[in-house]
Amino acid sequence: IYDRAITVFSPDGHLFQVEYAQEAVKKGSTAVGIRGTDIVVLGVEKKSVAKLQEERTVRKICTLDDHVCMAFAGLTADARIVINRARVECQSHRLTVEDPVTVEYITRHIATLKQRYTQSNGRRPFGISALIVGFDCDGTPRLYQTDPSGTYHAWKANAIGRSAKTVREFLEKNYTDEAIATDNESIKLAIKALLEVVQSGGKNIELAVIRRNQPLKLLESKEIETLVTEIEKEKEDEAEKKKQKKST
Amino acid sequence: MATFFGEVLSVYSRAVEEDDDDLDDENEDERIHREIEEKREVHIVWCPEVAQSLEDSGSNTLQCSDLIIAVGTNAAGFLSAYVLNTESWDAVGHVSLWNERSRGSSRQSIAPLPGEPACLFYRHRDNPAVLVCQSTCYIAEDQLFQWTEKVFGCLQKRGLSVMVLSDSPVAEYKTPDYLYGSAVPFLRSLKSSASKGQALCPALEQPNILTGLPAAVLSHCQVHQIPAVLYQCYTDVISPDSITMETYKPALLCLSKLVKLEPCLSADVLRKFAIITEAQSNLYT
Secondary structure: OOOOEOOOOOOOOOOHHHHHHHHHHOOOOOEEEEEOOOEEEEEEEOOOOOOOOOHHHOOOEEEEEOOEEEEEEEEHHHHHHHHHHHHHHHHHHHHHHOOOOOHHHHHHHHHHHHHHOOOOEOOOOOOEEEEEEEEOOOOOEEEEEEOOOOOEEEOOEEEEOOOHHHHHHHHHHHOOOOOOOOHHHHHHHHHHHHHOOOOOHHHHEEEEEEEOOOOOEEOOHHHHHHHHHHHHHHHHHHHHHHHHHHHO | OEOOOOOEOOOOOOOOOOHHHHHHHHHHHHHHHHHHHHHOOOEEEEOHHHHHHHHHOOOOOEOOOEEEEEEOHHHHHHHHHHOOOOOOEEEEEEEEOEOOOOEOHHHOOOOOOOOOOOEEEEEEOOOOOEEEEEEOOOOOHHHHHHHHHHHHHOEOOOOOEEEEEEEEEHHHOOOOOOOOHHHOOEEEEEEOOOOOOOOOOOEOOOOOOOOHHHHHHHHHHHHOOOOEEEEEEEEOOOOOOHHHHHOOOOHHHHHHHHOOOOOOOOHHHHHHHOOOHHHHOOOEO
């Protein structure tokens, strides 16, 4: 009986396969999601690509529908399957109900799918966590996070993947109403959060935004570099001000 | 004759003179044993200057005040990046041995190619009493004793102090608490009783043990009362990885007293020593 299901409870109540799946998530590069006032931002650490590999095929940020997109961290192949199922569900929902999915609905669908794989015979859990962002029909911005166990929660800002803990701590300190007051500020907050953990700065960051009633937009590397320069200048100015304060 | 356990024993008959056949068999067995022993022998190949210094010293030993041994790809990568990267080290020798997993010995006198698993010795130009050994090849259990005897046999025991850096998979770390991902990689230390100073990280808790070359070196130092300290890094990555290499940084404090070190390391240099297959591994995104 015990060899039918891969996820069996341990005597102290742990589902070790699910917990190990969460370790697999930590092997993926960092992804951060920020819910702003009129914008949602997804930022990811770009993985270095082999010389002969086409960079376009290594994407951590994917659209699920015109108004919803997600970033994942963990096993690439598992992510592809989850994304495909989610995309089909988005269209199926539109056909049957004649309305686009709400961000919560599609998150719940993905989370239910993941949970099913923690309770079935012979299947292992999906080794990915996802950050799902988008706008509902009523214009509310949403950010959800799912993990291999199939739980999902709404967040104001969150991070998944390799150095998620560091990024989350940064966000806890720096996610303020001023920080998300404008679209630009929200984007800069995402970049600042990633710069805490990404090596060699802006060139390894990929950023995507959704604005209300607009499709997903991937920022170009030039735009990201400009923002990174802005952020660095702001940091220098801050440091200068502190120095002057100390001397007076 | 069959025994209870199913083995078949040959019975010697006193009636027939079988001595001649037996002798040949025994000789053949002995010959095979000797061949295997020779094949598995551990040889240290020193460069001409060091070989000359060994000869010139009456006891066939080198004067050595500090021996730093790195066992494993991350420990070796750490030394390459932080210590051997300054131009003041000379490669002075290597150990050549053969076992099922390290088939190097077919080219005994030729130095191993860079990047191959090997056991290399480096000496500091300005302070020739400081030796570094990077061991990335597998040394079988039956060869460990020979390795330590031969290597330490070339070094003067007086004033010698040893530091060992060694990698280990965190899956082999036994602890009653659940280890959350953020704690890994981490360092644990072990010292020989002759070692006086403070170790820079917590001691290795029971029931964890050391095996392989680090254990052989530390045992040798304990028996011969050589002060030795070992830093074992538990990591969850299989390949050389820059984060794991950085975990050895506390050891730099001891090393900087001996030799001039690279003061600040750019991430690019570290990445050079971390395995490049990171890019080719598309398993995780």
